[in-house]
Structure formats: C-alpha cells, structure tokens
Amino acid sequence: MRCPPKALPAIDPERCTGCGWCVAVCAPHVLSLQTQGWEKRSHLDDAAACTGCALCAVRCPFGAIAMERQPGRVQPVG
Numbered sequence: 170m171r172c173p174p175k176a177l178p179a180i181d182p183e184r185c186t187g188c189g190w191c192v193a194v195c196a197p198h199v200l201s202l203q204t205q206g207w208e209k210r211s212h213l214d215d216a217a218a219c220t221g222c223a224l225c226a227v228r229c230p231f232g233a234i235a236m237e238r239q240p241g242r243v244q245p246v247g
C-alpha cells in the first residue's frame with residue numbers, strides 16, 4: 170500500500186499560464202490543463218494519487234506551484 174503524500178501542489182491561478190510543463194513531468198498523470206474561459210490553467214485531478222514528488226513545482230517556469238503540507242498526512246515510520 171502506498172503512503173499518502175506529505176505535501177500536495179497548490180497551483181496559483183494568477184501565475185499559471187497554462188503552458189503545460191507540469192502536466193508533462195507528472196509521472197502518475199494526476200495534473201491536467203482545464204479551460205477557464207479563454208485560458209487554460211493547471212489542475213490537480215487526483216490528489217490521492219499524487220506522490221508529492223514536487224517535480225511539477227520544480228519544472229514550472231512561472232513559480233505557480235507551491236508544495237503545501239497537508240494536515241494529518243504524516244507518513245508512518247517503520
């Protein structure tokens with residue numbers, strides 16, 4: 170059984186340009202681009218399947234993703 174992620178990506182819609190780099194680097198494919206009016210924004214579709222790897226945050230050229238710790242989501246020790 171997989172441990173829940175320690176942190177999840179929080180996407181700032183004001184900074185996101187919809188470039189799609191985060192979607193491209195996400196191995197479990199839990200991010201997608203969603204249309205909002207005439208624009209596209211990244212969206213976390215499946216938080217439970219996110220590994221918390223933070224690759225999306227590292228890859229985002231616009232600093233639109235911050236990894237945020239989730240209350241109560243602590244990985245078990247041992």
Ligand code: SF4
Nearest residue numbers: 185186188189191229
């Ligand atoms: S890489 Fe950053 S700017 Fe590009 S779609 Fe993802 S969150 Fe938005």
Ligand code: SF4
Nearest residue numbers: 195219220222223225
């Ligand atoms: S933290 Fe990793 S698994 Fe989660 S959305 Fe970002 S790239 Fe995908």
